[in-house]
Amino acid sequence: MGSIFTTFIKCRIGAMILFNKLIILLSRIVPRKKMTVIIEQGILQGQYFKTRLSNKSYVRFLGIPYAKPPIQDLRFKSPVKHPGWSGVFKAFSEGNMCMQLDVFMTKRIIGSEDCLYLNIFMPQEELDNEKKAVMVFIHGGAFSCGSGTLDFYSPDYLIDENVIVVTINYRLNVLGFLNFGIDECSGNMGLKDQLFALKWIKTNISAFGGDANNITIFGESAGSASVHYHLLSPQSTGMFHKAIMQSGCVFNPWAFNENHKKAAFKLAEHMGCQKDDPKEIVQYLLNVPATDLVKFSTLKLKFEGQRDILNFQFVPTVESDAVNEKFLPAHPEILMKTASPVPIISGLNDLEGMIIFADHHKPSQILEYHKTDKIRRLFESSYTDEVINKIRDFYFDNHSLMNETTKLENTCHMLSDVFFIKDFYRGFNHLLKNGQTQVYNYEFKFNGELNACKKLMFATRPNISSLKGACHADELNYLFYGQLFGFLPKLDSPEFRMCRTMCKLWCNFAKTGNPNSSDLSFIWNNTSTDDPKYLILDGDNTRMVDGLIVSSRTHFWENITKLAQLKQKL
Incomplete structure (x- = not known):
């Protein structure tokens, strides 16, 4: 039954792509008004x-x-x-x-x-x-x-x-x-x-x-x-x-x-x-x-x-x-x-690491990341057993008592941290320490119908697609219309409002260097090393938060990096 459902979903996605390709081709046939400009290379x-x-x-x-x-x-x-x-x-x-x-x-x-x-x-x-x-x-x-x-x-x-x-x-x-x-x-x-x-x-x-x-x-x-x-x-x-x-x-x-x-x-x-x-x-x-x-x-x-x-x-x-x-x-x-x-806007999605689940076709493979040899292969540097065990214990302490959803969430958090978040803060700290004063941080965690990356890649895996939050690249459909899949927000839906909010923030920033405007219901304050803060982009619950994004995990990786460097010197 599972394979039949998987085949059905793939055929449905394929049909959707073909349909939207046909719509795109037909739109090119429609006679359109033209505009001409002159640039150095010639007439366009x-x-x-x-x-x-x-x-x-x-x-x-x-x-x-x-x-x-x-x-x-x-x-x-x-x-x-x-x-x-x-x-x-x-x-x-x-x-x-x-x-x-x-x-x-x-x-x-x-x-x-x-x-x-x-x-x-x-x-x-x-x-x-x-x-x-x-x-x-x-x-x-x-x-x-x-x-x-x-x-x-x-x-x-x-x-x-x-x-x-x-x-x-x-x-x-x-x-x-x-x-x-x-x-x-x-x-x-x-x-x-x-x-x-x-x-x-x-x-x-x-x-x-x-x-x-x-x-x-x-x-x-x-x-x-x-x-x-x-x-x-x-x-x-x-x-x-x-x-x-x-x-x-x-x-x-x-x-x-x-x-x-x-x-x-x-x-x-x-x-x-x-x-x-x-x-x-x-x-x-x-x-x-x-x-x-x-x-x-x-x-x-x-x-x-x-x-x-x-x-x-x-x-x-x-x-x-x-x-x-x-x-x-x-x-x-x-x-x-x-x-x-x-001026800089920089940010992350809360479930970045979910993108890596797409490489594992068997659910059992994803649930093996609590094993030390699996964790070790996430790194090119030769981390010692002590360092690997600390990583395992941080994410998978009492692993045998966890339900499947908690195991998936913790695995996703670990992969997010290893491949995105811990290094994001490394770059972020460098920017602030070297004189960048106008930096706006965000975390995108809206769990909406336009989260295309999560919905398309895990359409046949509801145990993953049901996780609350935003996969890597899920924010893109709130900034761009992806005509291949034809996902449009319904008027006056939470997705529509999220789309309008993000585009207004991004475009305000592009125009003036400041993402804020009077028609927004919140103020996005810039961050600093002494007073860190960030904006949570979460639909109608968008809000400012003091501190660092996932601060406990960020501090853990700061300590792990220091320990790993110390062990390598010994």
Whole structure:
């Protein structure tokens, strides 16, 4: 019966996707009013649309190339300026997504190397000639998958607040982060793509009615870690004026790799290259099909002793002294001391670790995390038995007396802390200690009908989907309309009000650096080291709370980190 139900749910989700794809295709046939703008590259033409909730008019410019296609000899190089076009560029459809494994559906390699495109969404309010605040969204996906697609990130709700929104694609995985320490393959190409897009936006956004001196970057998961990297990189200084970080920072274990050379040479060896000179290796890899590189780096590149979960080899790295234009010239710990002093919103969801449950197809696998050997494999560092036992006892003391729901909740809390929360506070403390004074913290814990990540991934596992709270990425559907699934909040529902509240906070912040306004029923106060506080985003129960998010767990991990460091020195 269970397998029949699972098959039914999967077929239902598949049918929903196909139906919404058909609706999207039909909408493209409808004749639409056009708008033309002139930028440095040439003439662009966009199309008028209406927002889903408020029926406000806006213009879409889709699939704008912001750099030359990174193909052939440009495969591993920093982005290069696009030469432009003759005639009118009809920006009516999205550009290619960057090459990646389709983790959601087919499990095949999809996308293209020719993928450096961005989308611009421009509100059209009558009698409004003022330059508008600009919000640039950087998608997540562990630096390995994802894109700025309308399927997940249609910014209807944000446009209702009268801001310009830009979504971007950037190179991923081995094509975006392979690092041989030379200019031909320097590493961090994906982050340099993002920076190149920001420079393009700063140069051209005034043609779309945007204010080049009021740009906010925001992102979720790897997109949030990317925002953090831009705060640290000397090259990004002045390219943006505010930052929003949602569930990711540079110190998360999946967001930075100190052992990138090992992965780079292992990849070359597997591809049949027996050379030792990095320049010769890179020249060899330029002739390997991109699909082979992505497939191996995603599915087969493993090392003994690595952690079991969220282990990605091709992610941001420190660049070699031999590289001329370094995005990340030193370790993030060092660069934190000179981070850009801009206003920041940063926060987490209360059940971040639930996303990891999706990798375990058998319920019994999730319930094994109380075992010491299972806990040990969450870490790459060689924690002693004493440290591992303290972690086990903190989350699973009296394990035999717990019911299944409590076991799942505690497992989720442990995974949330290991892969998101403990490192979030590390980055957060660095920001405050180094002079960031305008920092607003939040915890998103709304358990609503638009929590798509939890609902879709665990549709056949009610013991997990029934846990109260928000999974990793669940906040996104309150900021964006995901047209692939067609989830819209019902008017005057708690979901509708949560959506309106979040978008107002985010857009107020983008406009002024302060998320508050008189039409909100609460005041979001900024935090500090001496007086920590945060906003709980929980629908109609949204409220301010004094202290740190999950303070007891945060303090536990501070002590565990100190103990682990002490034991390693002995």
